Amino acid sequence: MLTTERLLLRKPTAADVEQPPAFLSDPEVMRWLGGIDDPRVVVQRWLDDWDRFPVGKLLAELPDGGTVVGRFGINFFDPTTWERSADADAQPELGWAVAREHWGKGFATEAAAAVRDWFGADAGLISLIAPDNLRSQRVAERLGARPTETVELPDGGPHLVWVHPR
Secondary structure, three states: OEEOOOOEEEOOOHHHHHOOOHHHHOHHHHHHHOOOOOHHHHHHHHHHHHHHOOOOEEEEEOOOOOOEEEEEEEEEEOOOOOOEOOOOOOEEEEEEEEOHHHOOOOHHHHHHHHHHHHHOHHHOOEEEEOOOOHHHHHHHHHOOOEEEEEEEEOOOEEEEEEEOOO
């Protein structure tokens, strides 16, 4: 578990599969993440990813008893095909998603910075952000990342590669 000034970040559990965070059904949030899938399947994938990859997604909660603010974590991509990969040379990518009712409160920057610092700045982190996702681009800027190239994700279309400082 990670903590920030205002948040607790924890690995998802089987209980989260049974009662997934509501933002996974919000079309405005999910449009940046490939659209809406069955939320239970999504959370189960997060759980499975912790077995497949060195790290995975964390749920961010307010310390009020469990209000979920969003999810933050690391994905791994083949830097040639831009498909998810568990290979040793996979590119680590810092990603985030915040429930719409919590947009504009600084939670994305706060939690993403905590995950970045926990994972390690020397890991050569990137963030893949859709060109029209201006909110996430502002978060990446606040984290010190800079846009470099545009790549085509197999299921997500063009994305800017934002490189985080080492």
